């Protein structure tokens with residue numbers, strides 16, 4: 001123990017230096033714990049590197065909606081659609097898919113929506129608290145809102161129900177017509193019927209810079225980073241005593257698994273077989289886009305977003321089920337570009353860079369932020385799906401409360417590992 005007198009000052013090892021692991025480590029460190037972060041790549045270089053950068057304080061709906069099962073045949077047939085399943089992966093995905101469909105009933109959607117809003121809504125406030133010692137001009141976070149854009153009248157009608165749910169959950173929305181949208185997106189073409197601006201949302205002008213900032217503060221305050229691939233654990237009667245890596249073994253006290261889409265095998269070794277899969281997503285980075293986009297925008301009907309970042313314009317999104325091992329299909333990133341060029345006819349794609357990452361996803365669209373059901377000193381923080389950036393800081397807060405046995409500010413029950 002770091003401090004025999006204070007039992008809340010733990011010695012914590014975090015596996016995973018993505019946004020979730022870094023936020024957990026930094027929150028625990030600020031509360032006096034000693035932290036070690038292990039990752040096989042540099043901080044922030046996993047899925048947290050390439051997301052759309054949106055802090056979705058307005059994301060209150062799960063991915064599965066009533067009637068979703070009717071769409072499955074189409075997902076199998078269109079490899080470039082907004083959501084696709086690689087046919088060869090279907091047998092492995094089927095148990096996950098059945099749970100996903102079971103979580104898409106109106107009753108479950110309502111329950112999940114309530115749980116989601118308890119963490120998405122205060123997401124940005126928790127970043128503000130976590131970064132309160134960072135000067136404003138160093139923060140990569142902007143709070144200019146996020147536009148849900150509907151390219152055609154049918155999308156406006158389809159978005160109505162989602163917007164009503166958002167409002168019911170307390171999300172501030174401003175409905176915008178074409179003229180108001182043109183003020184935010186001067187280069188938008190004729191394919192645009194309306195939109196809703198979630199005024200309290202924000203975005204990161206560089207998700208990587210945010211991770212690097214957290215890593216730098218953790219290191220400056222004495223945290224340790226180990227660059228290694230975790231392969232297993234030595235497990236004693238009370239839980240894991242050592243972590244095994246390709247660079248040797250390290251002694252551990254408290255352990256947080258925050259390895260994103262790669263957490264499943266680690267949790268399984270520790271006795272929790274959780275239904276985690278991955279929704280692979282793509283981005284296309286455009287360093288000289290030649291169009292002005294003043295706020296990030298999400299186009300639900302096409303399954304992607306467009307975000308202004310410090311190094312260009314990022315088109316990011318789509319869902320592909322194909323597991324963690326299959327090679328990327330960058331035609332999916334090209335498809336994003338095709339859609340974006342219809343929205344912004346003058347878009348310049350010279351120097352474009354495609355990327356693919358692995359969203360860590362549970363079939364009920366909720367993360368696991370939980371003590372292990374097997375060992376008292378093992379904790380899980382993974383499965384944040386489409387919302388890991390938005391939920392990093394709030395996850396760190398919930399994790400620190402759990403680990404230090406403090407009264408919970410946010411009810412952690414919906415995020416328990418033993419819900420499955």
Ligand SMILES: Cc1cc2nc3c(=O)[nH]c(=O)nc-3n(C[C@H](O)[C@H](O)[C@H](O)COP(=O)(O)OP(=O)(O)OC[C@H]3O[C@@H](n4cnc5c(N)ncnc54)[C@H](O)[C@@H]3O)c2cc1C
Nearest residue numbers: 016018020046047048051052054230260281387388389390
């Ligand atoms: C295209 C796309 C767009 C997205 N847009 C948004 C958005 O706008 N807003 C939002 O909130 N979210 C968004 N997301 C989701 C978000 O990016 C993820 O939920 C989030 O990055 C998950 O963070 P993480 O820390 O759990 O995982 P990661 O960032 O993947 O970090 C996990 C880390 O664990 C390490 N690791 C894994 N296994 C091991 C091991 N055995 N040994 C050592 N290290 C290991 C990995 O190297 C990695 O660095 C998007 C995702 C995608 C793909």
